[in-house]
Structure formats: C-alpha cells, structure tokens
Amino acid sequence: MKERRGALIALGEGAYTVPEIARILQPNMTVDRVRYWLHKGLLGEPLRWGSTGKPHLLSFEQLLRVRTIQDLREKLEFPLQKVTPVIEELSALVFFNEDWHNLRFFPTPKGEIGVHDGDLTYEVVTHQLMIPEAVLPELENIVREARKDWVRGEVGIQDYPRLVSNPRIVAGSPTIKGTRVETSFIAYLAESLGVERVLELYSHLDREAVLQAAKFEGAEPLAT
Amino acid sequence: MKIVSDEDLIWTELTHHLDELGAQYRCRFVALPIAHRGIATPDDEVARICQREGAAALLTANYKEFAAKVVYYQALLSAGGSAIVLRQPNPRMVDPDIDYQLALVEPHLQRIIRRLQRTNEPLLFIINKSGLRIRRLQELIDQFSA
Numbered sequence: 001m002k003e004r005r006g007a008l009i010a011l012g013e014g015a016y017t018v019p020e021i022a023r024i025l026q027p028n029m030t031v032d033r034v035r036y037w038l039h040k041g042l043l044g045e046p047l048r049w050g051s052t053g054k055p056h057l058l059s060f061e062q063l064l065r066v067r068t069i070q071d072l073r074e075k076l077e078f079p080l081q082k083v084t085p086v087i088e089e090l091s092a093l094v095f096f097n098e099d100w101h102n103l104r105f106f107p108t109p110k111g112e113i114g115v116h117d118g119d120l121t122y123e124v125v126t127h128q129l130m131i132p133e134a135v136l137p138e139l140e141n142i143v144r145e146a147r148k149d150w151v152r153g154e155v156g157i158q159d160y161p162r163l164v165s166n167p168r169i170v171a172g173s174p175t176i177k178g179t180r181v182e183t184s185f186i187a188y189l190a191e192s193l194g195v196e197r198v199l200e201l202y203s204h205l206d207r208e209a210v211l212q213a214a215k216f217e218g219a220e221p222l223a224t
Numbered sequence: 225m226k227i228v229s230d231e232d233l234i235w236t237e238l239t240h241h242l243d244e245l246g247a248q249y250r251c252r253f254v255a256l257p258i259a260h261r262g263i264a265t266p267d268d269e270v271a272r273i274c275q276r277e278g279a280a281a282l283l284t285a286n287y288k289e290f291a292a293k294v295v296y297y298q299a300l301l302s303a304g305g306s307a308i309v310l311r312q313p314n315p316r317m318v319d320p321d322i323d324y325q326l327a328l329v330e331p332h333l334q335r336i337i338r339r340l341q342r343t344n345e346p347l348l349f350i351i352n353k354s355g356l357r358i359r360r361l362q363e364l365i366d367q368f369s370a
Contacts (some may be wrong), residue, residue, distance in 0.1 A: 007364075008298060147349065178263055179264050180256075181290075
C-alpha cells in the first residue's frame with residue numbers, strides 16, 4: 001500500500017505559480033526574473049519544484065519576498081549581489097521577528113543593509129556591529145510595506161485598486177477585493193458574454209471592478 | 225443532500241435551474257451565503273459553512289491554470305469536503321452562459337449524486353465538455369509528489 005502523504009498546502013495558505021507572481025507584481029516583474037531569482041536561491045525552497053506540466057509553486061511569503069527584492073533593486077538600486085546575501089535574514093526579520101516594531105533599517109556606508117533593533121545596530125548580512133546611522137525612509141517604507149501586507153495577509157495589485165491576492169481566498173488567486181470571484185473567471189465571462197451580462201449574473205459586483213479584472217487579465221470585454 | 229455553489233457560480237438563475245434538476249435525485253443546490261458584503265469569505269470558512277450546512281460538495285468553476293489549482297482542490301478535500309469543478313472552454317468556441325453550464329452538469333449529475341451518496345470520502349469531480357473525471361485525494365497528492 002502506498003504511503004499516505006499530506007496535501008501540499010492547508011486551506012488558508014496560498015500557492016502561487018511563477019507567472020501568477022509576475023502578474024500580481026506587474027508592471028515591472030517578469031516571469032524570467034522570478035524564475036531566475038528562484039533558481040539562484042533568493043526565494044528559498046518553493047512549496048514544490050515544478051516539472052513538465054507541473055508548475056513551480058511558491059508561498060505568499062515568497063511572493064512578498066519577490067516584491068521586496070524588486071523594490072530594493074529598483075527603488076534603491078541595490079545590486080543583486082548586495083541583495084542576495086541579505087534577503088534570507090531580512091525576510092526572517094520582516095516576517096517572523098516579534099520585536100518588529102523596534103527595528104529600523106538603513107543602508108550602510110558599504111552599501112549593505114543595516115538594522116537597528118532598539119538596542120544594537122548591525123549589518124544584516126555579517127551581523128557586524130556598527131554605529132547607528134540615519135534611517136533611510138525609502139528603505140524603511142519597503143520593509144514596512146512588506147511587513148504590513150504580511151500581517152494583513154493580502155497584497156494589492158498596482159494600478160488595480162479593486163483587485164487583490166489573499167492567500168486565504170481561493171489559495172491566493174487574484175480576486176476582486178472583498179469577494180471570492182477570481183479575476184481570470186470574471187475576465188473570461190466579460191470577454192464571452194459582455195460586461196452587462198456579467199453585472200446581471202453578479203449583482204454584488206460593480207462595473208469598475210469587472211473592467212479592472214478584464215484589463216488585468218488582458219481580456220477584451222465583448223461589446224454589447 | 226445539498227451542494228453549495230461557491231461565489232464564482234452563485235448566479236441566481238443557475239442555482240435555481242440546478243436545484244430543479246437536482247430535485248429528482250433529492251439534491252438541493254444553494255448559493256454560498258455572503259455574510260458580509262465587501263468581506264471575502266476565506267477558504268477555511270467556506271469549508272466550515274459547507275460542513276455546517278451539511279453540504280456534500282462545493283460547486284465551483286475554473287478557467288485558468290488548472291494544474292496549479294489542483295493544490296487548492298487538494299486542500300479542500302483534505303479539509304474533508306468534496307468539490308465539483310466546471311472547467312470552462314475557450315470563450316471563442318462557446319458562450320459560457322447559464323445554458324452552457326447546465327448542459328455541462330446535467331449529463332453527469334445523477335452519477336455525481338449517487339457517488340456522493342455512497343461515500344464519505346472527499347472526492348474531486350472535474351467536468352469539462354469531454355466528460356466527467358473523478359479524482360480521490362490520494363490521487364491528487366500522488367500527482368503532486370510524483
């Protein structure tokens with residue numbers, strides 16, 4: 001008799017494919033970039049490595065980690081070699097440190113990430129103690145945003161204020177905010193049936209939410 | 225027996241027609257109640273609602289990335305519930321309105337209900353235009369582990 005193993009995730013945990021992460025973190029994220037970071041080990045072990053016909057599956061924490069790396073690279077222009085050694089430790093601080101509220105982040109003179117934990121100030125990657133320096137608001141914002149979304153358990157989608165990904169709702173599939181309705185299905189219906197018909201079927205949705213879902217999915221609603 | 229439609233398929237008219245179809249097999253179709261407008265019901269709460277309602281299965285739809293979605297269905301089954309998934313065709317091929325969804329379900333409804341009546345084991349029923357496939361939790365787990 002085969003050994004019985006558990007399900008990959010429990011209800012309430014999210015599971016994300018690489019293309020899904022790229023779509024949620026659009027417009028600047030690409031499938032190739034997420035895949036590269038995954039294979040370089042920046043994202044840690046995925047929930048499951050994919051193979052032919054089976055996609056890689058990543059967690060909600062890894063989705064937020066991708067966004068943090070993206071922000072460090074693009075907004076603060078940290079080169080990838082500076083981000084690589086620090087991201088594991090940074091994620092542990094951001095997502096799992098109970099004394100989160102005492103933490104302050106800053107770039108060191110060597111261009112690394114430093115942290116002041118209310119008591120000590122040290123470089124994240126080497127744990128080398130340092131003299132406290134001025135906190136850089138943008139770096140603070142990046143890590144605080146990641147923490148906020150982690151605690152809230154939901155990530156918004158840039159330029160689509162009515163859409164979210166929440167690991168507790170349909171395992172993190174992009175949905176219309178405040179509903180269990182997936183953007184992919186609504187966009188599909190809008191493309192096939194038109195927006196008016198979708199609004200008839202879902203009396204609790206409004207036009208703007210349906211149009212955002214269609215645009216996000218690259219669907220062209222049927223003209224009616 | 226009762227089957228609960230998830231929020232993606234809570235279309236009033238569809239639920240009504242499914243309920244009429246199911247009546248001959250003593251199966252009721254009900255829409256997932258939306259307790260609080262603007263607050264999405266979490267997956268684990270949906271499973272609890274199904275249990276509380278004494279529902280035998282959750283009816284839902286899928287259009288995209290089914291291979292990734294299996295992990296979600298796996299979790300649903302692991303929580304003790306069955307699920308019926310209506311896989312949607314290419315929108316250029318058909319008009320996936322209520323008549324299409326009904327035509328998808330109707331030929332298989334009796335078999336699904338009989339199977340649900342005969343077992344307490346959580347099952348995944350996948351319906352597409354080619355037919356019905358029934359998958360057990362262990363099969364889904366093996367699919368992911370292989």
